[in-house]
Amino acid sequence: MDVQGKRVTLLGLGRHGGGVAAARWLARQGAEVTVTDQASAESLQSSINELAGEPIAAWRLGGHAESDFDQAEIVVVNPAARPGHPFVERAAAHGALITTELDLFLERFPGRAIGVTGSNGKSTTAAMIAEILIADGRDAYLGGNIGRSLLADLSTMNELSWAVIEISSFQLAWLSPECPTPEVSVLTNFAPNHLDWHGDVESYARAKRRMFTSLPARGAAVMRPDERGHPLWADVSPRASTVVPWPEDAIPKLQVPGRHNVENAAAAA
Numbered sequence: 001m002d003v004q005g006k007r008v009t010l011l012g013l014g015r016h017g018g019g020v021a022a023a024r025w026l027a028r029q030g031a032e033v034t035v036t037d038q039a040s041a042e043s044l045q046s047s048i049n050e051l052a053g054e055p056i057a058a059w060r061l062g063g064h065a066e067s068d069f070d071q072a073e074i075v076v077v078n079p080a081a082r083p084g085h086p087f088v089e090r091a092a093a094h095g096a097l098i099t100t101e102l103d104l105f106l107e108r109f110p111g112r113a114i115g116v117t118g119s120n121g122k123s124t125t126a127a128m129i130a131e132i133l134i135a136d137g138r139d140a141y142l143g144g145n146i147g148r149s150l151l152a153d154l155s156t157m158n159e160l161s162w163a164v165i166e167i168s169s170f171q172l173a174w175l176s177p178e179c180p181t182p183e184v185s186v187l188t189n190f191a192p193n194h195l196d197w198h199g200d201v202e203s204y205a206r207a208k209r210r211m212f213t214s215l216p217a218r219g220a221a222v223m224r225p226d227e228r229g230h231p232l233w234a235d236v237s238p239r240a241s242t243v244v245p246w247p248e249d250a251i252p253k254l255q256v257p258g259r260h261n262v263e264n265a266a267a268a269a
Contacts, residue, residue: 001074001097004030009068009096011087012078013037013047013061020050021149022076022101027055034068036060072096076104079170082197102144102171103179105151111139111161115181115211117172118188121264122146124256125188126166128268133162140164145171169194173207185211186267187223190232205232222267 008031013019019035027033033056037044041061048059060068069075069091075098077088092098106113116126123146133140141157143150144165157163165182175181190208198204212221212233227233248266 003074005032006073007032007034007071008074008076009034009036009072009091010076010078011036011064011085012081013039013044014078014080015044015047017147018101018149019078020047021151022104023051023056024054025104025149025151025154026076027051027057031074032057034058034060034072036064036068038063066090069096070094074099076100077174079168079174081174083173099176099179100171100174101149101151102165102167102174103176105149105154105163105165106179106181108154109150109157109161109163110159111157111163112184113163113165113182114184114186115165115167116144116186116188116267117167117169117208117211118186119191119193121188121260121267122166122168124261125186125264125267126164128265129186130164132268133164138162167211169198169204169207172210173198173203175210180216181211181214181219183216183218184220184222185215187212187221187227187233188264188267189224190227190230209233224263224267 003026008026010019010023010033013035023033023035035056041048044061064087069087072091073096075088075091075096077098077100079100088098114129116122126142126146130140130142139160140162141150141153142164145168146166150163192201194204247269248262251262251265254261254265
């Protein structure tokens with residue numbers, strides 16, 4: 001959807017950059033942006049300062065108002081919000097498109113994306129992949145849950161660009177069914193985590209699987225050999241190259257210590 005001229009409510013400004021990047025990008029695209037967050041303006045001051053001078057239409061801090069969701073054409077959800085959030089449900093019932101900062105990027109990115117998820121090692125593996133691409137002379141960008149939104153870089157990207165995106169289970173749980181997933185999807189490992197947010201291990205696994213179950217035709221899934229055969233991953237798209245070598249034996253001595261980093265390097269390789 002073209003966001004120009006649309007009434008957009010950003011649910012959750014947050015303090016880690018994603019909400020700020022989404023608000024800035026939306027406002028610069030000509031959307032009528034309302035930023036709303038349960039937290040107070042005082043606690044969000046650093047994020048508010050980053051948006052100084054941007055054409056934000058309205059601020060609603062310290063709580064939400066029903067009217068901001070009843071009248072919204074688009075709601076951009078901070079992944080920290082739990083599924084079934086009542087204000088998101090309300091907006092959807094009024095016909096709003098529900099999306100996220102990650103959706104906004106993936107729907108518009110012209111190049112090739114590599115998504116990295118897992119219970120541990122996501123940031124390290126994503127950083128390793130990006131450095132490999134950069135060392136090979138590729139036009140590569142690193143972002144996502146690692147703390148940097150890639151929306152601001154869209155204008156400099158083209159079909160030869162690579163985006164390496166660390167993606168959390170929260171982000172995947174909110175990813176819309178229509179959103180294209182990365183061409184290459186990497187699972188570093190899987191162990192029960194964030195069950196207070198997801199509710200149970202199956203919901204957590206379902207969120208992780210979201211990145212693998214709609215891979216494009218030329219897509220590749222990279223995961224540990226012992227997890228490829230696990231029932232949790234049985235529905236990974238059969239079109240994907242699911243048997244990607246995991247070359248632990250070929251990894252040279254690393255500057256970073258630990259067996260876990262050998263596994264991270266194997267995934268990156």
